Amino acid sequence: MIQLREIEKYYGELKAVSNLNVTFPKGQISVIIGPSGCGKTTTLKMINLMVKPTHGKITIDSKDINKFHPEKLRRSIGYVIQNIGLFPHMSVSNNISVVPRLLKWSKHKIRERTNELLELVGLDSKIYLEKYPNQLSGGEAQRIGVARALAADPSILLMDEPFGAVDPLTREILQTEFLEIQNRVKKTIVFITHDLDEAIKLADKLIIMKDGKIIQDDSPDRILTEPKNQFIRDFIGTDRALKRLLRLTSRDHMHDAHHVDENERVDEIVSKFAEHPFLWVTDSRGVLKGWINLRKADHKKSVSDEMTLIQPNTLSISPMNTLRDALSKMIGEGIRSIPIVDREHRLQGEVTLEGIQEVVNRQNQI
């Protein structure tokens, strides 16, 4: 747990942050968001002593950080910055092992840890260990940046707009992966962004800053439902309801999908699914192949003859996608339900328009 008490920071006459009182809870993602120049980066850098506060006290697990040696403190805190700052003259393996080497780990232990981390961020160690940063794509470099920050297994991670420099598509994938990693490693994370969608998707606790002050500090749901003042209302915009869907994953809100095997005959199944003429079609391994409308199908033929094919990754989403992704795809494709498939494209369930509406209604009542 990180606590900031009565923090003030002046640069000469200029006040960067003032009267900052905030707690970053253990094992959770705290996201600081605000317009440029609101003091969010300054706040972050005070935690690893890269910026010294003019007044106030910062404690990590109730210990004053000024009692630590700055370099030693920083080695125990993972740090990821925008544009990553990978060292261009070091291979991926050397980049990842910077902190372990500073801490003088044994070579054997470093090698094991490097492989473990590459696996954690979803990169093949055989391919990536000897590559250099200039040979990586933006998304790959970002994954290496996260792996590097996690190298010495710090309990705290400071991230300053880590996904700011990658394209929107890659950014969403990275966010999803990041949440999966956090589910496993449970670090205390302070995360800075200026992207509200990103903040709402990732945050356990959301801190909105303006002009060096904290305006509201609460769970994202509370901020979306009970914005404290006009500034927050303007900041989160008019699509609050849609933004709340960002916090809900398809996995948690999908229903069982009615589906048939492609090898069955239409007349054999038509009575069984009289209530649900619209069905997803899978092969014997459960891989999604297409869909069929029994009302329009020729009863003498087999399902595979009568179904409409679905290209992989077009009309389906993964369990980690948010309900907003699901809704957006449904509206885009003009359909009322969307299949959820795993990595091998096996059908897991479906999310329906009515289902999303129910979720929203239920939340409004709480």
Next chain:
Amino acid sequence: MMIHWLKREHRFFPHINEFIQLTLFCLIFFVIINDSMFSFFLEPFSMGRDVILYQRANQIELVADHCALVVLSTVAAILTGVGLGIFATRKMGQDFEPLIQSISSLSQTFPPVAVLALTVPAVGFGFTPTLIALFLFSLLPILNNTIIGIRSISLEVLEAAVGMGMTKMQVLFQIELPLSARIISAGVRTAVVINVGTATIGALVGAGGLGAPILSGLEQNNPAMIIQGAFSAGFIALFFDWFFSCIEKRFYISENKND
């Protein structure tokens, strides 16, 4: 065809080009330091005189003296230039940067001959005044390139290094110097090549080296002797240039994805 073959990347012997070039340099070097063989090549230029080569010292001594002048002055310039460059890019040295820069530019605007004329009364004839002149003359490119090299490192890289818990020394030796090595080495290359040529004026104050046969040749109107000194100095300059270009290549870190 031959050129094409030389330019190809060789899978089994990636340094074949360098190897062939080194062999060529060794071959010519062998001719240059062998008095009888060198005089055989220079004979046509002697215009019928009995004396072909410079008599007061043999080629090995001349080349050794010359290289000693160049190497000693350059090593001193590297130590001073890189040292001052590092100092000028530290927080405490920032204020001194303009001063350091202007002193080093001043030292290069002074012609080496003038430096010789000024230092000879102070330190006497011979090796030392020449070393001082060469040292001052080669300081600027090394110092400048050190400052440029360190300043060209992206702020994100430095911030990441500090943020991950590197001490100032670790940032300097693990990040700043390796990343600016190529630019510094380019400065050293410039300095050495200039020094090989400039060192010939050392003969004016009795420092020896390859300037001696050139001066003698001019006095005695003997082109063979002039060529003896000029060709040897030119060859050594080429060799150093080639040598440092190989070193630079090793330090090359491509910023471009397609490289």
